[in-house]
Amino acid sequence: MAAAEEASKFSEEANAYPMTGGDGPNSYAKNSTLQRGAGDAAKELLNEAIAEKLDIDILSSSNTFHIADLGCSVGPNTFFAVENIIEAVKFKFQNQGLNSQIPEFQVFFNDHTQNDFNMLFRSLSQNRQYYAAGVPGSFYGRLFPDASIHFFHSSYALQWLSRVPKEVVDKNSPAWNKGRIHYSNSTDEVVRAYEAQHAEDMECFLNARAQETADGGVTVLLIPGRPNGTPHSHPVGNVSFQLIGSCLMDMARKGVVSEEKVDAFNIPVYAMSPQELEAAVEGNGRFSLEKMETLPHVSTHGTVSVTQLVVSHLRAALEGRITQQFGEEIVDELFELYLKKLDEQPSILASGTAIIFLVVLKRKAN
């Protein structure tokens, strides 16, 4: 099948380090408060999108509404999002006096093959109102049959590129990213390599989704990125990566890690702007851009310091990759050093610009 062959092109090699699994203190499951905060803020926009943009006659004969969450990790945020979508769809049917036609729901939870699906499955609620399935694989390739999904959702996932751009780890390339681990504080060549990878990835993502989405199907994306026209060096997430990079270089100078390994290590995360997303959707041509909104600033209320929270999140997101490259034994030291640097200059994160934007796409009829 051409589609499956196409999908297999997207080697997961480069992006196969999932969020830290299990439910230990450094796990993603215990460290996704920031993501959930944005999810809560997005809830109303999501409800609006379903109320206003979803055609109730989207279901053909089957009477099952298919939802896919892309980059689901191990929960619990994916469960909140999915339940929210289902409630909104049901409400829409009820609101139109179509109680008897409320469909069944089947939810596909997607993430990389290396994701901890065992934990995801064990965390599913016994009383859930949907049939659940896990789908392993990169969302930059095909995951589902033609026109089979009515609602795609993806939250905090599209900032991950499909891989580290090849040039930035090639010593003979002008885009070699020596002494850094991210593009955001690097040379123009490195920035261009990341930009090109991002453009290619978005093309693949939208092509695959265009094939998989039923006519009239809706896609809601929640993306951490940067405001239009702001430099890549500003977003808080990028500043964090720069800081982690400088910690690694400190450790290289002390001989704790090899400098060569730092040179070869890059974080494939890209801060998209709303304009870039818009251009990608236009280039693809098969979706209408129904809505694009920047979420209000997320407050991180609670007892934990924001710094500690940022570190926990960063660690949950990066630990797998760092362990793979430098070995488990350096991880604690690295994040202690990082925390120390943050404490010394607490304003470094506050000064960064960052946005989370929500996008609603609708599949044009074929």
Next chain:
Amino acid sequence: MAAAEEASKFSEEANAYPMTGGDGPNSYAKNSTLQRGAGDAAKELLNEAIAEKLDIDILSSSNTFHIADLGCSVGPNTFFAVENIIEAVKFKFQNQGLNSQIPEFQVFFNDHTQNDFNMLFRSLSQNRQYYAAGVPGSFYGRLFPDASIHFFHSSYALQWLSRVPKEVVDKNSPAWNKGRIHYSNSTDEVVRAYEAQHAEDMECFLNARAQETADGGVTVLLIPGRPNGTPHSHPVGNVSFQLIGSCLMDMARKGVVSEEKVDAFNIPVYAMSPQELEAAVEGNGRFSLEKMETLPHVSTHGTVSVTQLVVSHLRAALEGRITQQFGEEIVDELFELYLKKLDEQPSILASGTAIIFLVVLKRKAN
């Protein structure tokens, strides 16, 4: 949703010890040769079933053919079975000159929530010709939306009951199974308790599948059982369980395990006869029984002794349960003792009767 609530009735608690995961020497993945042997023998019958019994116009508008394998474990047998089914369906289309109408395939791999889905997903072929999804949960409850599956397959799974019958672990019941771990060498009361559980389970299984199968959809079941009219004490598998039970009682007498724990331990495996299956299908009323054949005797060619092979299989199937009940530390000793007993009376297994039968069901139109 009523269906999901219904499904949640089937607590997985009692049957939540999957085949040994991973790919170590005692894992199911390395110890499923016997099952594959039967699978090979079944291949021709499966092809026949698809050629003769599957209506090519079963697909409605969607043009995706949905296959589910129930009790898939971690592979590789499930992959062989699924690829075989897909080849046969494609061949049927080609054979009728409908090359251009060959559908896409989506395969749902189902097993208990405690199954090692991570390993299953990592074992999926990169070049597979289908979209893959994992579905956790007991197949004695609902797993899929109404009328959504075109082909169900289940091999070596339906001998597992949904749970140990309550009475057999109840000291105050006449069906208390003291000093044994299986019904097959026990009292009439215990046999009746297992029979009743099996009848109830088959009713649930067929009810769920009747709802989930598209009109005209085909179900192929491969079931290890016993010939009609033969006693439960005879099948090779049952003899193995009796022997394991006697080993445990030996160890209880030596004080290695507690006798109370042996009394409370029962293996929820039942050797169905073709007649029992037939009665269940008739009772359900929504499937026609298209074919029922006993597979030819499976030869276990190769370098390993049959005894060793049987032990390995038994261990892969039971290790999780035994560890849960008696602790990891007794497992090696138990299987050494078992092997010793087998060596002392090698004819004990050869004298048993056992069959594997293949059943083809077709969903009647609503």
